[in-house]
Amino acid sequence: MNLLNRAVYGAAFRRYGKSLRVLPVLEKGEVRAGVLRPCERGTAGRWHIHCAVELPSHLDAICLEKLIRHCWAKVKLGYGRILVRDGANVGWINYMLKDRQKSEFDGYFDCIMVESLHNPIVDA
Numbered sequence: 001m002n003l004l005n006r007a008v009y010g011a012a013f014r015r016y017g018k019s020l021r022v023l024p025v026l027e028k029g030e031v032r033a034g035v036l037r038p039c040e041r042g043t044a045g046r047w048h049i050h051c052a053v054e055l056p057s058h059l060d061a062i063c064l065e066k067l068i069r070h071c072w073a074k075v076k077l078g079y080g081r082i083l084v085r086d087g088a089n090v091g092w093i094n095y096m097l098k099d100r101q102k103s104e105f106d107g108y109f110d111c112i113m114v115e116s117l118h119n120p121i122v123d124a
Contacts, residue, residue, distance in 0.1 A: 001020070
């Protein structure tokens with residue numbers, strides 16, 4: 001998010017704390033092998049992040065997607081895998097916050113990456 005915020009807002013990110021409105025959620029991927037019992041599924045796999053990022057007023061969706069892809073390519077643990085879609089809605093937020101794939105956490109809200117969470121409407 002630091003790379004993306006710097007790419008979107010430039011020096012205003014560092015100087016004034018200007019940043020994208022984002023909800024990041026961490027989860028562990030499921031192993032969908034048919035040989036696993038249902039209780040064993042979701043116990044292995046790669047950690048990954050789902051995000052809902054609000055489109056800034058000075059960019060269009062295509063430009064933001066290009067910036068996201070450019071910044072993600074610089075992330076060492078990104079493994080070059082990224083999927084960007086526009087139109088995050090209640091369905092996407094519910095999917096991100098699903099209980100499945102959250103068993104690694106002590107509490108349900110431990111999966112929300114608070115250090116990257118930014119909501120200027122609430123922060124004001």
